[in-house]
Amino acid sequence: MKATWKLSDGSEITAEIANGTNMMQAAVDNNVPGVVGECGGCLSCATCHVYVDANWIAQSGSVDDFEDAMLDVAEAERTDASRLSCQIEASDALDGIVLLVPQP
Numbered sequence: 001m002k003a004t005w006k007l008s009d010g011s012e013i014t015a016e017i018a019n020g021t022n023m024m025q026a027a028v029d030n031n032v033p034g035v036v037g038e039c040g041g042c043l044s045c046a047t048c049h050v051y052v053d054a055n056w057i058a059q060s061g062s063v064d065d066f067e068d069a070m071l072d073v074a075e076a077e078r079t080d081a082s083r084l085s086c087q088i089e090a091s092d093a094l095d096g097i098v099l100l101v102p103q104p
Helices: 023-029 065-071
Strands: 002-006 012-016 049-052 082-084 097-100
Touching (some): 002 023
Antiparallel strands (some): 002 012, 049 097
């Protein structure tokens, strides 16, 4: 599947992602600036915070209680589109997903 990260400077990074890979790992593997994944996807930081494009919010799944708590400590402003990218798993249903990387 393909995923696109839109950066705050207007540039974009698009990559092929294997099903089952979380979007944080995919971002790190593709050198997406602003997605750090400091905890390695263990849901113990918010350094992989992204905004899911409005067209993809429903398909990306819902935020559970633990992710919700972690989003409260994200450095960038939290919105209804906020997700921790480690909690979004690549699948055929998400082929073409667009994620916006918050400005650092």
